[in-house]
Amino acid sequence: MSDIELKKRLIDRIQRSRDGALLREAYRLMGLDASKLEPLELSKVQQASVERGKKDIKAGRTLSERQANKAVDEWLGE
Secondary structure, three states: OOHHHHHHHHHHHHHHOOOHHHHHHHHHHHOOOHHHOOOOOOOHHHHHHHHHHHHHHHOOOOOOHHHHHHHHHHHHOO
16 A cells, blocks of 8 residues: 555544544654654463454454444443
8 A cells, every 4th residue: 555545544534533532542643753662562361362363364253344343332332
């Protein structure tokens, strides 16, 4: 994906977002110098969860963004 396409996608995503926390985090990240960011260190439990997710993707056990959002809304009781 070209830088121009990435910018267009980010702008579109930002414009459609209703998630204030996501917008604040994106704004915060844009103000940071990426070279100064420390790598995130995952716990063993988190690493295992990531590996399970990768296996799910390879096995085709995925959700569309719409399905995932609906599942989260149901989980939150909204």
